[in-house]
Amino acid sequence: MADEMAQAEEEIQAAEIAAREESPESNIANWLQTVHHGTLSTLSTKKGIEGFPIGSIVPFALDEFGRPFILVADIAAHTRNINKSNEVCLFLSDPNSSGDPQSHWRISLVGNMKRVVSSSEIDDISPELLKKSIQISDEEESILLARYRERVPQAELYLRTHNFSFYLMNEIHYVRYIAGFGKICWVKGQDLLDKMLGNDVKEVSHGAVQHMNEDHEDSIIQICKAFHHIESEKAEMVSIDSGGTVIKSIHPERYVYNSFPHRISANELRTSIVDLAKKARMQLTDES
Template structure:
């Protein structure tokens, strides 16, 4: 990405931001029933720390049968604020989907973003899939059209420490339990008045807060690499807002 133009770097950032801001997409697979035909279905998703979509799919679903035969898929997400969808930003993420083992941390993270999926975990035929990004088509608006490689779109795994992933769950729990006043201030600083905000997830670029108006995406002033960097980012934000005290995620405080 170091050799990319300023406009291209902005497109990469905006594409990833759009994908992170939304949770519903259109999953397109290649039909196993009708050879060579595209098959579209609705698909809730979350993104992992690098930016790869994670989906929870039933083995009984047609798109799962299609993926088992041909793993090439695309996932389309778009802004839904504008009445004319042609004027809305949208991102199509193309890659190969594969089953991954879902541990407790992934399940908890998925449910924080998509709590309505709780009942699916009682049904044994649902499994997590990772869409490994190979290419992205991003349209930011009229004339703002880009092809982006998967390598440029995704955050390199080397750009953050595994310690940051391990710190996320505890940080979320601690902030929601002990520092809701800070979350209220964070929301207010971004134009949202929310008396009961709920932090749902953290990643190297920022964090997501559930509000009555929908999910609010808040970005750090610079990407964080590890638990120490996460602590420092929250400290800076807390100090910047109304002279507030330092609000730190629990497992990275101290």
């Protein structure tokens, strides 16, 4: 028995060494960027199975820090579960896998999720739920909606008319990382968030935004038209993060988000923005 336990421990250590050789934080960051839905597990509040995990498929998007957030109905079981106990797990797997599913990557993000409440909603929320929520401005909610709408185009209808609310995974404690057979490890949540944030991008993004607004408003307007079907008289770039860029159409007023194909570093920022503008021009040319 002791020999078997020692052998098992050696195999675990070998799997972790193999996983660490592939920069798991970078891989997880890019998988979150490119995969748009996962299985959310919450702790049941249903009588008779209280505390048991229950899974549900959810689309998700990423906020400016790279944290996943969802848009869910107030009447959904997992919404009630989160409001009672906010420990959750978001599971993603390779959408292009074939053959043995265990030979492909999968990740489990373990953390906490809270409801996001905008300024205009505060009076409609119970004091108990409000105390456990994240409060943001209406403008911040509009930017969250833009990020989510890029992945789920009908999101605005849900948010405005069907009693749906945003819930943000505001804490990620650990990620269980499996990149296939023999490549397995735990990743600290903060290490992942540091990679998602891309501090080098944050340092140079302000200058890039200023340059685009001063010299390339025509490109910003073309992006609005090509990808979001908005005929803008005026538009401005609001922010750039390692996952994409927020743009505000001013006439008409609307926020939109444009993802990059992968999480970028600072030395990829200029090329990524140029590629986005070129793609918009090409699409408009093809449509004309």
